[in-house]
Amino acid sequence: xxxxxxxxxxxxxxxxxxxxxxxxxxxxxxxxxxxxxxxxxxxxxxxxxxxxxxxxxxxxxxxxxxxxxxxxxxxxxxxxxxxxxxxxxxxxxxxxxxxxxxxxxxxxxxxxxxxxxxxxxxxxxxxxxxxxxxxxxxxxxxxxxxxxxxxxxxxxxxxxxxxxxxxxxxxxxxxxxxxxxxxxxxxxxxxxxxxxxxxxxxxxxxxxxxxxxxxxxxxxxxxxxxxxxxxxxxxxxxxxxxxxxxxxxxxxxxxxxxxxxxxxxxxxxxxxxxxxxxxxxxxxxxxxxxxxxxxxxxxxxxxxxxxxxxxxxxxxxxxxxxxxxxxxxxxxxxxxx
Ligand code: P6P
Numbered sequence: 001x002x003x004x005x006x007x008x009x010x011x012x013x014x015x016x017x018x019x020x021x022x023x024x025x026x027x028x029x030x031x032x033x034x035x036x037x038x039x040x041x042x043x044x045x046x047x048x049x050x051x052x053x054x055x056x057x058x059x060x061x062x063x064x065x066x067x068x069x070x071x072x073x074x075x076x077x078x079x080x081x082x083x084x085x086x087x088x089x090x091x092x093x094x095x096x097x098x099x100x101x102x103x104x105x106x107x108x109x110x111x112x113x114x115x116x117x118x119x120x121x122x123x124x125x126x127x128x129x130x131x132x133x134x135x136x137x138x139x140x141x142x143x144x145x146x147x148x149x150x151x152x153x154x155x156x157x158x159x160x161x162x163x164x165x166x167x168x169x170x171x172x173x174x175x176x177x178x179x180x181x182x183x184x185x186x187x188x189x190x191x192x193x194x195x196x197x198x199x200x201x202x203x204x205x206x207x208x209x210x211x212x213x214x215x216x217x218x219x220x221x222x223x224x225x226x227x228x229x230x231x232x233x234x235x236x237x238x239x240x241x242x243x244x245x246x247x248x249x250x251x252x253x254x255x256x257x258x259x260x261x262x263x264x265x266x267x268x269x270x271x272x273x274x275x276x277x278x279x280x281x282x283x284x285x286x287x288x289x290x291x292x293x294x295x296x297x298x299x300x301x302x303x304x305x306x307x308x309x310x311x312x313x314x315x316x317x318x319x320x321x322x323x324x325x326x327x328x329x330x331x332x333x334x335x336x337x
Contacts, residue, residue, distance in 0.1 A: 005194060005195075006194065006195035007184075007192045007193065007194060007195075008030075008031075008034050008171065008184045008192075008193040008194075008195070009031060009034075011182060011184070011195055012027045012030050012031065013027065015027075015175060015179060018179075025085075025086055025108060025109070025110075026086075026110070026135075026158065026159075028084060028086060029081075029084070029086040029087075029108075029110055029112070029135065030159065030173070032080050032081055032084055032086070033080075033081075033112075033133055033161075033171075034171060034184075034193055035080055036076050036077045036080040036081065036131075037131060037163040037169070037171050037186075037193075038169075038186065038191060038193075039076045039080070040072070040073045040076055040077075040116075040117070040131060040163070040165070041163070041165055041169040041186055041188075042188075043069060043072055043073075043076075044069060044117075044123075044129065044165040044169075045165065045169070045188075058071070060093070060094050061093075061094070061095065061096040061313065062093065062313070064121075069117055069120060069123055070094060070116060070117050070120045071094075073116035073117040073131065074092060074094045074095075074116040074117075076116075077090075077092070077112075077114055077116055077131070078090065078092075078099060081112055082099075082101055082102060082105060083102075083105045084108075085105065085106035085107070085108050086108040086109075086110050087101055087107065087108050087110050087111065087112055087145070088101065088107045088108060088109065088110065088111060088138045088143060088144060088145035088149060089101060089111055089144070089145020089146075089149065089150070090111070090112045090113070090114070090145075091111070091112075091113040091114070091150050091280060091281065091312050092113075092114055092115070092116060092281070093114075093115040093116065093118075093278060093281055093282075093313070094116060096312075096313075097312075098145060098146075098147065098150060098312070100144070100145070101144075101145070107143040107144065107145075108138075109137060109138045110135055110136065110137065110138065110158070111135065111136040111137075111138060111145055111149050111150055112133065112134075112135055113133070113134040113135075113136070113150065113280045113281045113285075114131065114132060114133040114134070114281050115131065115132040115133075115278070115281045115282055116131055117129055117130070117131060118130050118131070118132055118249070118250050118251055118282065119248070119249030119250060119251060119252065122247075122248065122249050127247060127248070127249050127252065128164055128165060128166030128167075128247070128249055128251070128252040128255075129164075129165055129249055129251065129252075130162050130163055130164045130165060130249070130250070130251025130252065130255075131162060131163040131165075131251075132161075132162045132250075132251060132281055132282055132285050132286065133159075133160065133161055133162070133281070133285060134154075134157050134159075134160045134280065134281055134284055134285040134288075135157060135158045135159040135160065136149065136150070136152050136156060136157055136158060137156070137158055139152065147312070150280065150312060151280075151308065151309050151310065151311075151312070152308070153284075153305060153306055153307060153308045154279070154283070154284030154285070154287050154288055154304060154305040154306075154307065155288075155303075155305040155306060157176070157284065157285065157288050158175065158176070159173060159174065159175045159176070160173065160174060160284070160285035160286070160288040160289055161173025161174060161285065161289060162251050162254070162255070162285065162286065162289070163251075164251050164252060164255050166252065166255075168185050168186065169185070169186040169188075170183055170184065170185050170186070170196070170197075170255070171183070171184045171186070171193050172184075172197070172200070172255070172258070172289060173289070174288060174289050174292040174293075176288070176292065177291065177292050179292070180198075180199045180200070180292060180293075181199070181200040181201075181258075181289055181292045181293040182195060182197065182198055182199065182200065183195075183196055183197030183198075183200055184196060184197075185197075197259075200258060200259070200293050201293055201294050202257070202258055202261055202290065202293045202294050202295040202321065202322055203259075203260060203261040203322070204261065204294065204322060204323070204324070205261070205322075205324070206260075206261025206262055206263075206321065206322030206324065206325055207243075207260040207261045207262050208240060208241065208242040208243065208262070209242060209243050209244070209245050209256075209257070209260060209261070209262030209263070210228075210231045210242050210243075210244055210245075210262060210263045210265070210325075211244070211245050211246050211247075211253045211256075211257065211262060211263065211264040211265065211321075212228070212244075212246060212264070212265040212266070212267070213246055213248065213266075214228065214244065214246070216267075216269050219269035219270045219271060220267055220268075220269050221267075221268070221333070223332045223333045223335065224267045224268075224332070224333055226332055227328075227329055227332035227333060230328075230332070231263075232244075245262070250266075250277065250282060250286070254286050254289075254290075254320065257290075257295075257320065257321040257322075258289065258290065258293055258295070261321065261322045261325075262321050262322060262325065263319065263320075263321040263322065263325035263326065263328075263329060264318070264319075264320045264321050265318065265319050265320075265329065266317065266318045267300070267317050267319075267333070268300075268317045272315070274314070274315040274316060274317065275299075275315050275316055275317035275318060276315060277315060277316060277318050278313055278314065278315055278316075279304070279307055279309040279314050279315065279316045280309055280312060280313075280314070283297070283299075283304050283307075283316050283318050283320075284304060284305065284307070286320060287303070287304040287305050287320065288305065290320055290321065291303075291305065294323070295320070295321055295322055295323055295326070296319075296320075296321070296322075296323045296326035296327070297318070297319070297320045297326070298318075298319045298320075298326050298329070298330055299316045299317045299318065299319070300317050300319055300329070300330065300333045300334060301330065301333075301334050304316060304318065304320075319333075
């Protein structure tokens with residue numbers, strides 16, 4: 001048994017006390033995110049038992065077939081977050097436009113951006129999947145959330161994190177560079193997220209792991225190919241070689257990178273010139289977590305946190321993980337960014 005049992009609610013209150021100006025509204029927002037995560041976790045973990053696997057037949061804005069759990073997760077988050085008075089609007093991977101707060105509910109000063117269930121194509125084969133979330137301050141006058149409130153650079157995020165639904169359900173979040181990264185594991189027997197990974201720091205020196213879909217090698221630029229050749233080359237003056245680990249579920253690949261170190265990459269290629277991953281609700285939140293844990297996140301030439309998206313669903317190349325390995329990646333591909 002750990003020396004003390006700290007629930008996520010207690011942790012959020014303790015963090016609020018460290019910020020005298022905190023209104024408490026922000027804390028309440030984080031509680032509601034944790035609640036939504038518990039509800040989604042229950043359904044994801046029963047997916048094999050309850051007939052919610054398979055497809056709804058609907059197609060989302062990304063042109064991808066929507067699986068029932070996608071729908072469910074999307075609805076849980078919207079219904080958990082839309083009436084509490086914290087938000088002026090929401091943005092979801094599943095919705096083409098901004099999600100407005102119904103007029104019957106009070107509006108607040110925050111914007112929630114999220115990918116309700118990333119990696120959902122892995123649901124049927126029991127691979128861990130995840131929810132990714134990002135919180136910004138409203139920056140325009142008036143109550144109603146606007147595009148300008150959503151299209152902010154990642155460095156301005158108030159909070160960011162993810163939930164990974166795997167062998168256990170974990171919620172990992174940060175409220176910025178000076179507050180650290182903290183991981184909470186769900187104890188389903190009491191329905192509480194308990195602090196299990198306080199002050200996560202990405203290991204340095206990192207594990208020598210690279211994570212990329214090597215099937216696309218032929219579609220990469222020459223500098224990107226040379227970077228992979230370097231990482232694959234075992235005989236470099238006796239230097240210890242690298243291992244390749246690629247799950248194909250962003251939250252799972254990032255969670256391993258955060259805890260063990262390494263380099264996750266989703267580079268641009270001839271079919272996806274901006275890469276595949278979305279800035280607002282995938283790259284930017286994970287970049288904030290990574291940097292707050294002592295790592296780096298780059299688009300190949302600059303920090304992802306400095307990228308200002310032009311559209312809600314803009315994509316970016318992503319090089320994420322241990323600083324020394326992201327620096328190495330930039331030394332190869334930086335000139336072309
Ligand atoms: P690829 C899952 O569909 C996802 O959006 C991320 O979770 C994952 O990192 C990526 O796509 C995998 O893409 O092209 O390697 O199959």
